[in-house]
Amino acid sequence: xxxxxxxxxxxxxxxxxxxxxxxxxxxxxxxxxxxxxxxxxxxxxxxxxxxxxxxxxxxxxxxxxxxxxxxxxxxxxxxxxxxxxxxxxxxxxxxxxxxxxxxxxxxxxxxxxxxxxxxxxxxxxxxxxxxxxxxxxxxxxxxxxxxxxxxxxxxxxxxxxxxx
Numbered sequence: 001x002x003x004x005x006x007x008x009x010x011x012x013x014x015x016x017x018x019x020x021x022x023x024x025x026x027x028x029x030x031x032x033x034x035x036x037x038x039x040x041x042x043x044x045x046x047x048x049x050x051x052x053x054x055x056x057x058x059x060x061x062x063x064x065x066x067x068x069x070x071x072x073x074x075x076x077x078x079x080x081x082x083x084x085x086x087x088x089x090x091x092x093x094x095x096x097x098x099x100x101x102x103x104x105x106x107x108x109x110x111x112x113x114x115x116x117x118x119x120x121x122x123x124x125x126x127x128x129x130x131x132x133x134x135x136x137x138x139x140x141x142x143x144x145x146x147x148x149x150x151x152x153x154x155x156x157x158x159x160x161x162x163x164x
Contacts, residue, residue: 004031004039005071013154020047038065049078050085054085069108070080076102077120081152084124092128096121105154117147127159136164 004027011020022044028038031039048057061079066072076099083092104107104119123145130136136159145156 002070005074007044008039008043008046009074009151012043012050017047017051038067038071041072045075045078049082052085054082058082058086068108071112072102073109073117077117077152080124081155084128085142089128096125116149116151120150120152121151123148123156127156130163131159146149 004126008020008139010018012022020043024040028036028039038061041060045057045060045064048054048060058079061075061082064071064075066075076104080092080095080099083089083095099117099121103114103121109117126136130138130141142157142160143158145153150156
């Protein structure tokens with residue numbers, strides 16, 4: 001499951017949707033039947049996100065079973081990004097608060113994930129402030145993002161370019 005999740009993340013980031021669909025269709029029977037549907041939804045969440053179809057991405061997110069703590073973490077971060085993209089700022093704030101509680105109250109996530117997730121939250125809050133009040137030093141913020149270990153680094157850098 002972890003390997004397939006990573007393959008999906010990389011393939012969709014590279015916009016290799018046809019390749020990923022071929023990979024999934026040729027390997028779907030190797031996945032446990034309980035996870036097949038969720039793997040396909042996971043793919044569609046990230047495919048739609050990377051195609052800029054944020055509402056569709058949120059639709060697939062809402063249908064996913066979050067029985068895996070790592071999937072749940074990915075889904076929470078992606079929901080936050082989708083809400084940001086759609087400018088659903090009330091829902092964004094609710095998701096940020098929910099995610100903070102999730103990180104604080106969850107002992108199953110390794111500390112490395114928690115640190116990375118906290119960095120993500122700090123940067124999303126800083127990005128939201130930069131988009132709202134225009135007082136953020138964007139060059140410094142860009143350097144901080146480049147130096148950070150972020151899954152969505154490319155997305156953050158794109159948002160910074162849009163702010164300039």
